Amino acid sequence: MELVTADDVRAAASRIRGHVVRTPLTVGPHGTDLLLKPESLQPTGAFKLRGATNAVAQLTPVQRERGVVTHSSGNHGLALALASARQGVSCTVVVPQGAPEVKVERIRAHGARVVTVPPAERLATATELRDRELRALIPPFDDPRVIAGQGTVGLEVLEQSPEVTTIVVPVGGGGLASGVATAARAAHTRVRVVGVEPELAADAAESLREGRLVAWAPERTHRTMADGVRVCLSERTFAHLSARLDEIVTVSEEEIARAVSALAHGARLVSEPSGALATAAVLAGKVETVSGRPEATVAVVSGATSTRPCSRG
Secondary structure (H helix, E strand, C coil): CCCCCHHHHHHHHHHHECCECCCCCEECCCCCCCEEEEHHHCCCCECHHHHHHHHHHCCCHHHHHHCEEEECCCHHHHHHHHHHHHCCCCEEEEEECCCCHHHHHHHHCCCCEEEEECHHHHHHHHHHHHHHHCCEECCCCCCHHHHHHHCHHHHHHHHHCCCCCEEEEECCCCHHHHHHHHHHCCCCCCCEEEEEEEHHHCHHHHHHHHCCCCCCCHHHHCCCCCHHHCCCCCHHHHHHHHHHCCEEEEECHHHHHHHHHHHHHHCCCCCCCHHHHHHHHHHCCCCCCCCCCHHHEEEEECECCCCCCCCCC
16 A cells, blocks of 8 residues: 655645644643644534545546535534535535534534434445545545644644644544654654553553554543544554554553543643643653654644634634
8 A cells, every 4th residue: 555655744744734723732731841732723623624634635627517525523524524524625524413413503504414314324325426426535534635734733742843743643543643753753863753542442452552444443542532433444544553653552541531631721722632642652751752852742632523614714
């Protein structure tokens, strides 16, 4: 399988410039030696807007006319709806029954058509709409355009903190970690990328340990409070992480909750549990930092739960 390159990430950065927030690096909770990359400050509340914007920007004229489709109950569906609206492209989002109504309404607010199906039928329905309506399918993470877009998070970190030696990122489907690890290869000096999963949804850690893709059943992954990372890797993201991720660690539910609190009270950042995973690993001592040099370690805060409508901008 052909992997996304650092040049792909740089090209994505040019496409999305002006369409996403170049999030700053902010100080970590008091007493910690790390900086934070708060992707929770994106208009949709998560890093997903980067990959969605890059993917829509690369549609052909015919694809733009026919529109796009995806399957998502949360951040990717919202991101694709906003990216499509900004670029004048019709968007359909297949969501599972039982999805939070506030998320569904935010997707609709950007003019996207919402198709509700039983959870097990999301991918099949999106694929059927792709084939029947000739829409371009843009999945949440199993797509090189999406991976390259998410990789711009890492590219910005390298530019904002030239002395960084470790970037810590959450791992769910693996698109963000794949992109950031790819961007890190562009650094002139060695930059480690460490992925973080909940102990209760550690399919990626097992896959990388076993050297083969291992899928965890939903009844296992749904035990974690970090609902944004309950999804498993794809063959594509597994290939990227196998080749480029330096390490993966896991955190407990207690450590996740502690990180959410620390971000809120010690860094003035609202984060969903999934978004706090990287910080949780650092606070728990599972990722080594450099004393007195917070600029050497950057933890990505990937997203925040929010009910606010996001700007159509």
